[in-house]
Amino acid sequence: MVLADLTAGAVEDAERRALTRPMAEVERAALARPAARDAIAALSPASRVKIIAEVKRASPSRGALAEIPDPALQASLYETGGASAISVLTEERRFGGSLADLEAVTSRVSLPVLRKDFIATPYQVLEARAAGADLALLIVAGLETKVLRELHALILDLGMTPLVETHSAEELEVALDLGASLIGVNARNLSTFELDRDLFGRLVDRIPAGVIKVAESAVLAPSDVTHYRSAGADVVLIGEALVTGDPVATLQSFLAAGDFEGSGPDESA
Numbered sequence: 001m002v003l004a005d006l007t008a009g010a011v012e013d014a015e016r017r018a019l020t021r022p023m024a025e026v027e028r029a030a031l032a033r034p035a036a037r038d039a040i041a042a043l044s045p046a047s048r049v050k051i052i053a054e055v056k057r058a059s060p061s062r063g064a065l066a067e068i069p070d071p072a073l074q075a076s077l078y079e080t081g082g083a084s085a086i087s088v089l090t091e092e093r094r095f096g097g098s099l100a101d102l103e104a105v106t107s108r109v110s111l112p113v114l115r116k117d118f119i120a121t122p123y124q125v126l127e128a129r130a131a132g133a134d135l136a137l138l139i140v141a142g143l144e145t146k147v148l149r150e151l152h153a154l155i156l157d158l159g160m161t162p163l164v165e166t167h168s169a170e171e172l173e174v175a176l177d178l179g180a181s182l183i184g185v186n187a188r189n190l191s192t193f194e195l196d197r198d199l200f201g202r203l204v205d206r207i208p209a210g211v212i213k214v215a216e217s218a219v220l221a222p223s224d225v226t227h228y229r230s231a232g233a234d235v236v237l238i239g240e241a242l243v244t245g246d247p248v249a250t251l252q253s254f255l256a257a258g259d260f261e262g263s264g265p266d267e268s269a
């Protein structure tokens, strides 16, 4: 299974890093950081759609996407274009990312920054905070519930925000049981890589008011943002389209596409 392989590789890489940078040292660095930026405030439902813009060099499904020699510059262009948060893919083997990318981005932008990786250990969470991340991704499909709970609690203890990613009604139940405040529905099947832009719309009614709803993946055109926003997305997470096109112009066109009459949060929900 692709997700299991990606997670095993990410954990192995973290274990290698831990040989030269032990857990206690990373924890000290994490605790010495200034407080995390408030991602819930930045992403809370508003009269316009919000975008998490991703720094993504490559992916298992699409291969090489963009070189991105200066990830901090890419992120600052996202900030200029109107993004509400930045996602940095730090997985090394298939996405070509790194913790150095994350650190470069967090020190350049003032927006909340997500560590997007296959996080399965406390060490990886501490690394994220030590690099200045404000959010960390937890993928329900990749984690046993006990581990998910522990990591979710640790992320909150560190003052960060967990983005809990789901792909089905069952996974959504797990995320809601955790008390997650920020829940993503990823259109990309992580085993087959098939994209299902309607998955978000089929699941969204199960997410209660008060939880921020994030539609992840498969936005290639402004109409895809309109589609997610019409279905009830508060936030859309976008990678490929932003790294392969002009980041500022693309973001602006996507934000405009999500800004239509009646697109605001449903007060009756």
Ligand SMILES: O=C(O)c1ccccc1NCC(=O)[C@H](O)[C@H](O)COP(=O)(O)O
Pocket (backbone or CB within 6 Å): 002, 006, 054, 056, 059, 060, 061, 062, 186, 188, 190, 193, 216, 217, 218, 219, 237, 238, 239, 240, 241
């Ligand atoms: O992007 C992939 O191929 C992929 C494969 C396996 C696990 C995760 C993968 N991507 C991570 C993401 O969730 C996306 O980078 C993110 O949602 C943005 O998607 P997109 O806008 O479609 O690039």
